[in-house]
Amino acid sequence: MTADNNNSRLQQEIEANLKRAYDDVLNQDVPDRFTQLLAQLQQAGAGTMSDKDRQNDA
Known part of the structure; x- marks a missing residue:
């Protein structure tokens, strides 16, 4: 794997974990x-x- 592929995969994992934490x-x-x-x-x-x-709140 290249560095770009590793970074992309790592970014996807981070995004998935953040989404899971946010949803929780x-x-x-x-x-x-x-x-x-x-x-x-x-x-x-x-x-x-x-x-x-x-009146302004209504």
């Missing part, structure tokens, strides 16, 4: 703690929004 992370559930924090932020934000801000 993508399919994980959002941790409960993150969901709770997001809900708290939404509640805090809803309490501070003015009527004008609410």
